[in-house]
Amino acid sequence: xxxxxxxxxxxxxxxxxxxxxxxxxxxxxxxxxxxxxxxxxxxxxxxxxxxxxxxxxxxxxxxxxxxxxxxxxxxxxxxxxxx
Numbered sequence: 001x002x003x004x005x006x007x008x009x010x011x012x013x014x015x016x017x018x019x020x021x022x023x024x025x026x027x028x029x030x031x032x033x034x035x036x037x038x039x040x041x042x043x044x045x046x047x048x049x050x051x052x053x054x055x056x057x058x059x060x061x062x063x064x065x066x067x068x069x070x071x072x073x074x075x076x077x078x079x080x081x082x083x
Contacts, residue, residue: 006031009038 002016002025009016009029019025020040027038053059 001026001028003028003030005029 002019004012004016004027006029009027016027016038020027020038020043024040024043026043029036029038053063
């Protein structure tokens with residue numbers, strides 16, 4: 001995360017936006033009235049998708065179960081099994 005103040009952010013707006021979009025940086029901007037966060041639309045959509053998935057316990061459980069599978073062999077590992 002990149003932290004800056006509002007003055008620096010405005011002076012270097014284009015560079016900060018390019019950094020957020022092309023490199024995925026999240027920019028924390030401090031102002032006199034509080035703080036704001038700037039990120040790419042891709043990062044934002046990813047966060048929203050993660051929140052949506054985590055709000056559906058069954059979907060989250062299915063993802064965790066899929067992570068236990070060996071995709072090459074199709075084997076499923078048990079939680080107590082050593083890898």
